[in-house]
Amino acid sequence: MKRTFRTTVLTVGALIAAFGLQAGPAHADSTTPRIDLRVLVVSDGGPATDAIAAELDTAGTPYTKVDLTAPGRPTIDAAFLADTVDGRPRARFQAVVLPDDNPFAAGSSEMAALDDYEQTYAIPQVDAYTYARPEVGLQYAASSGYSGSLDGAKAQVTAAGLAGPFGYLAGPVPFENNSSSVDESYGYLSAPVAGADFTPYVQAPIPGTSEEGSLVGEYRHDGRRELVVTFVYNQYQEQFRLLARGIVEWMTDGVHLGASHNYFAVHVDDVLAADDRWDTELNCTPGDVDCTNDAGTPSPIRMTAADVDYATAWQNSHRFTFDLVYNGSGSVDQREDNNGVDHLADKLIADRDQFRWINHTFTHAFLGCEQNTSVVPWTCQTNADGSTKWVDENTINYEIATNRVWGENVGLPLESSELVTGEHSGLRILPQQPEDNPNLAPALAAENIKWLASDNSRDPEQRQVGTATTVARYPMNVFYNAGRTVEEVDEYNWLYTSRAQGGSGICEDHPDTTTCMSTPLDTSTGYTDYIVPLETRIDLGHVLSNDPKPHFIHQSNLTEDRIAYPVLDGVLDGYDALFADNTPVVNLRMKDIGIELQRRAAWKNALNAGQITGYRIGNTVTVQAPDATAVTATLPTGTTLGGGAFGGAYAGEVSGWTPSSGSPLVFTLPAPTSVPASTAGSTTRATHPAPRTKVPTGVTRQVPYSPDN
Known part of the structure; x- marks a missing residue:
């Protein structure tokens, strides 16, 4: 469903309340500090801080990165961290992310400056990956806990975690174990030090005992708060993807620019048409361009009316909607060859409101260069002067308009501004066609097309093609020419x-x-045992990455053995087992995905140009952006803008986009809930840096590699 938000400036006093301090009024006096909505990420080049930075990047949350390994880096001192604006003290960062609890040399003035800064302005600190020891409120893992591989571990969110920053999870946090030959994760499990003000948020059983050890927890001491993470991760691993939102919400107290949702959309191409079948003897697809000299006999795969009933029932059971990408000529040809009868079309038309519909051109013609299919791979035909011979504009217009009219005549609920060309043709396809068909853009303009699908594996970045903006789609590794698992x-x-x-x-x-x-897969078990788990993991990874791009399969995958459903079940059933009801999968149509991607690009450009400012003073948040640049923010439930409600509910908060006129927008946060003040712990910060923690080789990259990665 589409989630739009009416916002552009934000207000925040909840961080102050979280420390038991008195929050200021909406118009606080000049002694109430200004806290800029920006995160300081201090990196040593390790995967953990890079993963958190990637999460902020994807959400559109501003941050400043200081690379400790870079020559000429800025010194982190009092002047770097804070200053005064219009006579008001300003904290330049709302949170600090460190590689571990103390990455500096012994007696570092930079660590002392950070300590003082965090105490003065109640700024939380994330220890991206450190090892368990009393300096972070935990017992030594070597003496009473565990250190080692966490591959395949099943962690749990504690009651405190569910009531706090991880309340969007249903409970379990599985650790990946994708390869028996690669160490993918490593961590430390131990209990809090006796008397320490430490609250575990995520924990797992300590091997060989009946005790639980902390993996993520909050350590409150000396007027400061630290989120202590004792396992290593990278930005692709599922365990991080599950916890990333909570880490960000903890360190920002749920008040930050940017937003993150979990998206999944599935386009079903070639509906009403028939797809050619893979020939297991010829190792090609008779009737398609990978079989030369008319090799083999085509054996078309086409859905039936019973498959429509199955798809409808499946959708209803999963609270999900397919986007059916249709070719009207498939039904016209079927009726001509079958005495006017097409049970599939009749059923789809009767049930048309159960689905979303997208124009896929009338005959699925190739709309790029004119193809020479006498060779494999095909090539572009050329004119006498050697120039490329292009499909003409009239042909492209005919394919788009005829299919739209066919759909309108049978009452399909179309969004006429959306288009998926056959094989994404017309757009550049390397290596044969390195540029777009020059006749494509004028045809798109003539047919009022605003959103044009592209193949993410070939053309991933959103771009303009005449009047249309591309929407990249992920190809699922469930092949178009297969209706059966074999x-x-x-x-x-x-x-x-x-x-x-x-x-x-x-x-x-x-x-x-x-x-x-x-070795080859067993044809009787390979699909269920190997392909489905791998494709499920890849697609679920996209869902968990705040990535709205749609996936696409083909109508052939919803008939015969219905081979797409095990993967789709794996994604959605797996998702439901991980997330609470307040964090549903967001299932957008193509136009709305395009708008989301467009807004993100404009927001990112404005951030990179330094044109976005956001800060809180007391219980108000103010954000200013250039005129016509929509603002994105995540704020506590109950936040208002101009006296009205802000945003849409998601993951226990509200978030969304608000158009900007260039003037400041001011949000008012709800009255904060009182939280007991931190008790000063007996343990003080170590004067020496934390020892380097172990990083397994597999954690630096995604394991195993995926087809699109």
Whole structure:
């Protein structure tokens, strides 16, 4: 569903309240400090701080990164951290992220400046990855806990975590274990030091005991708060993706610029048409361009009316809506060949309001260059002067308009500004066609197309093509030419095994291919045991990455063995097991995804240009952005803007976009809930830096590699 927000400036006093301090009124006096809505990320080049920075990047949350390994880096001192604006003291950062609890040299003045800054302005600190010891409120893991691999561990969010920053989770936090030959994660499990003001938020059983050890917890001491994380991670790993939102919400007290949602949309291409079938003997697809000289006999795959009933029931059980990307000529041809009968079209038209619909052109014609398909791979035909021979504008217009009219005549609820061309044709396709068909842009303008699908594996960045803006789609590795699992596995083996194993040799010719297998999959079990888990993990990873881009499959995958559903079940059922009801999957249509991506790009450009300012004073947040740049923010439930409610509910907070006229927007936060003040712990900060923690090789990258990665 589409989530729009009416906002542009924010107000915040909740951080002050979180420390038991008196929050100022909406118009606080000049002694109430201004806290800029920006995070300080201090990095030593490790994967943990980089992961948190990536989370802030994706959400659109401003941050300043200081690389401790960079020559000429700024010195972190009092002047760097705070100053005065219009006579009011200003904290330049609302939170601090460190590689560990003390990454500086012994007796560092920079660490002393950070300590003083955090105490003075009640600024929280995240220790991105440190080891368990009394200096962070935990017992030594070596004596009473555990240190080692966490691959396959099942952590749990505690009651305090669910009541606090991790309340969007249903409870379990599984740690990846994708490869038995690679150490993917490492961590320390231990209990809090006796008497320490330490609250575990995420913990796991300590091996060999009945005790739980902390993996993420809050340590309150000396008038300061630290979020202590004792396991290493990278930005791709599921355990981090599950906890990233909570880390950000903890360190910002739920008040920050930017927003994060979990998105999933599935486009089903070629609806009403038929897809050619993979031939397991010829290792190509008769009727398509990968089979030359008319090899083999085409064996079309086409949905049935029963498949429509199945799809509708599946959608209802998962609270989800497919986008059906249709070719009207498929039904016209079916009726011509079958005495006017097309049970599939009749059923889809009767149930048209159960789905969203997208124009896929009338005949699924290739709209780029004119193809020479007598060779594999195909090539572009050329004119006498050697120039590319392009499909003309009239043909493109016909394909778009005829399909739209067909859909309108049968009553499909279309969004006429959306278009998916056959095979994303018309757009550049490397290596054969390195540029767009020059006739595409004028045709899109003539047909009022504003949103044009592209293939994320080829053309991932949003760009303008005439009047249209592209929306990149993730291709799922469920093949268009497979209706049965045996066909899917046979083609998978052909693509991803060596010639010696009976494969195509693509892996040998292109060693950077990431899905290569040492042995072929069993055609009877390989789909369920290997392909489905891998594709599920890839797609769920997109969902958990605040990535709204849609995925696409084909109508052939919803018929016969209905091979798409195990993957879709894995994504949505897996998601439901991880997240609370207040954090549903956001299922947007293509136009709204395009708008979201467009807004993000404009916001990021304005941030990079230094044109966004956001700060809180007491219980108000003020944000200013350039005229016509929508502002994005995440704030506590009950926040108001101009006396009205702000944002839409998600993950226990409210968030959204607000148009900006260039003038400041001011948000009023709800009355804060009183929280007991921190008790000064008996343990003081160590005067020496934290020892380097172990980082397994597998944590520096995603394991195993995925087809699109």
